[in-house]
Amino acid sequence: MIHHSCFKCKRRFELDPVFVGFELSKLKKKRPSHYQAVCPACRAVNKVSVQAMQPELDAVEDEIKKMMAEYEESKAQAKAEARARAEAKKAESQEKQ
Numbered sequence: 001m002i003h004h005s006c007f008k009c010k011r012r013f014e015l016d017p018v019f020v021g022f023e024l025s026k027l028k029k030k031r032p033s034h035y036q037a038v039c040p041a042c043r044a045v046n047k048v049s050v051q052a053m054q055p056e057l058d059a060v061e062d063e064i065k066k067m068m069a070e071y072e073e074s075k076a077q078a079k080a081e082a083r084a085r086a087e088a089k090k091a092e093s094q095e096k097q
């Protein structure tokens, strides 16, 4: 777990490195320098240096990749389903005419 202290209220909270890595991957940035963590106590957005978390992120690299692959897959599936629904609707309205 990554430990971080809120800059505002000083409360310490934990970040799951797999989740952080997953969120960073979703940004589609080549090298994000910071991760924006929301403090669970005061909701302040904390910028956490990716460099400082790198060893923790590297340790769970495989898990992050797996999570990302599953996410991309479910996204592709949702897209395909939406397309299929649109096609069905189109076919249905054409039948009515």
Ligand SMILES: [Zn+2]
Pocket (backbone or CB within 6 Å): 006, 007, 008, 009, 010, 011, 039, 040, 041, 042, 043, 044
């Ligand atoms: Zn806080």
